[in-house]
Amino acid sequence: MYTSKLQFRCEFTKHDADVFYTTNWVVNGELVLTEDAMKWDNGDVIANHTLTEAKLISVHITQVGFELRCSVRASFGKGTAASVPVMSDPKFIGIKISDKTLELSEGDFADISLQLTAPFGCGTTAGTCELNIESVHLVILASEWNKAATVRVFGQVSQSLGSSSNTLKLKLATPDVLFDNMFWVQLKKNTTLIARKSCHAVNDPHMLTFDGRRYEHQYEGVFTMYKHTIFPIEVQIQTADCGRGVHNAWCNCGVAIRAGRTVFEFNRCEGQSSIWTIEYTLCEDSGDVLQVKKKGNNYEVYLPTGGRVTVNVYGIYLNVYIYPSIQDVNNTRGLCGTLTANCRDDFFLRDGTYSTDVTATGDCGTTSNVWQNLLTTFSNSWK
Template sequence: MKPVYFSNLSYVLLNKTNLVTPGGNVSCSVRSRTTARGLPGLSVKSAEIFIGIKVLTPYITIKRGESGVIRLQPTVPIGCFPKNSNCQLSLNLIRSNKYFSQGIVLLETTNCGATIHTENSTAVLEIAVVVEEDNGRAMMAKTFDAVFRTDLYLFHAFWSEYTLPVIKIHVNDVRVPNGVCTAYSGVYMMTFDQRPYKIQSAGDFIMYKHTEYQIQVQIRIRTCHHGSPYCIWGVAVQAGRDVFVIDKTMGMVDFSVCSDSVLDVRREGTTTYRIYTPIGTRIDVSMAVSHLTVKIYPSVRDMEKSEGLCGTLISDCTDDFRMGNNAYFHSLDTAKTCNAIVFQDYNFKPRVFSNSWIGSHVPGAVNLFNLSSNLTSLQPWRNDLRRCHCDAPGGKLQREINCTSGMVSTHRRIERSEIKISTCRNHNISGEDRFKRNTTLNKIKRDLYHHTKKKNED
């Protein structure tokens, strides 16, 4: 910075030739004379003052699945021209690659970062951030960089495209147990904690329910036509006000309710369907001739927050038999630890426990297979959970903000060539979109029909 010489001590103008950009320190020094032509006295220098936006949190730690707060503070008024007019600066989180599957994004916002207003331009800014994941289960203990930059301002060149120092954000990982909750023909169950048992009843059961978010999976168990006495005939997955149903008794593969657009339904091969919830939990449904097999892969956000036939995800088999009325089913078998399970335990039939999770037996439960009279009982997905970002390809910020309800990126699903077979859209479906969607669904229904027909012929 160049020195500025002024004899008027009440006013000093720091223009762009004197102070080119924010981000540096400024100090003043003064020397006085006893007369206009006298010798100057000793110089007195002030303390240095940082001019710019100070990063109060240069390094923060976030527990995976939770959010963190970045705190910034402008040290000087932003200044407007003409004087005392009202103006503002936008401070944006820069995301250089729109296709990245991991990184820092904003938590529920209406802009690309933060806005600095004239009337309170030196107030502390708090920006909530989260980590966008590419997998709900895989380990990801990493440190990410967050970079903020102001917009291009032709009217205010001093603050234009001012880039702040890099902020380091470390993610403390949470290890998810490897267990998968499975229901297959028989009906044999395996809880998240890998405790086997058998269901010998018909009904519409709550297989999995999240205790914090509006997410659940129900399975429809009916008698088989041959072979095992009971089979899984249907599965219904709910997130908020979206419900996707595969029901062999009705020949249905479709959304029965679609208001929030938060469920991501895809197909792998011809008879396997993958349903992703917004929190990263994945439900795989394999369709055979006479039954369905359902596998639920929990995410980090399911830890200690699951209930139903799948039990509680916590690597403790002794707590897996909490019933639909919150009481625990106790027996010599339920007291077994995970490492004490033997082959005979696969024939354990805790009928009192399993029947307690029939939807009609659970207080306040809604049958997802029959929602015609219970639509208003579904609660909307929470908007405060949205992840938002503004893309900046090549470093050039695009002002359009993109928000999603999903806490896990869809990029890896696209890489795996999973086909998105159903799109949850109730509004503004074009004729072409409707034709493509109906064509796909009709093919799925034909496949389901041929499976059922072949089974009946057998």
């Protein structure tokens, strides 16, 4: 019957004299086993002194993840004085992790390298087998045990603001092989770049970019208010005639919030009905892609990035407020502009060029270019 087991040999060369050899096995700096003294016997002493799984279990070592060393002493007789031991270099048996401590900011990714230092088998199972590392959903094939594997770690974004540092422990474990290891992640939060930042479209609609630039958006149609440049996340607004005798004024009558292929939508644009249509479409995404909470006339929609969209419904109109996460820094486009802490670069068009309709002067808070309907090219590029 086929079988596979882990075993270790202490390799050394024969002395010129006809002597006895004693092999010692050291685990994590502690002597755990001493083999009986034997003569060279055509090198059979090395095979007879092999450290097997059975011998490891007999000294209560039942899982990998240990440092192993061996030493050899020579003597002229079994009970006579022996030479000074010659110690091998240490060898770690298990999975070596490139970073035992990882420093990571919220919203960032980091790669951890995993390297097996010894082959593994599947007991009495012949053929290809694999090692499943459950906590990171990683599979290593027995035939590729000596190839490094990479695990990507993501710093989960929380809803809170401020600066903080938390230390987390990530444990690696396997279901069938006696192995466990762990590494520490120091997760840092610094929301200085998004503190007190938001973008809004309030009727009819007056716009505020993430970096504080104000402008008018007096156009009819469907527009991209916010779009993440890396993740498939987008917020669109639809404007229609405000009615009530107001000439050439356009109000928000609909908003659609998308993450992946999941969409949450408010709409009363068609026919200017007084009844709101509120729809939630889940399409091949997990159920928690968008989290929606109702608070009075407000709907809070939480995005996978840690950002939040607030939809305020009043009468036949709605206002839209977008609160960014740290993952939005340098990654936003649309009517909300670019979140960079610089109001001078807000008006990028859909094609990536910059709008020449307005030359931003002064600080964001000055009255220059404020409440002026001069951004036709910019607004319509996001239609």
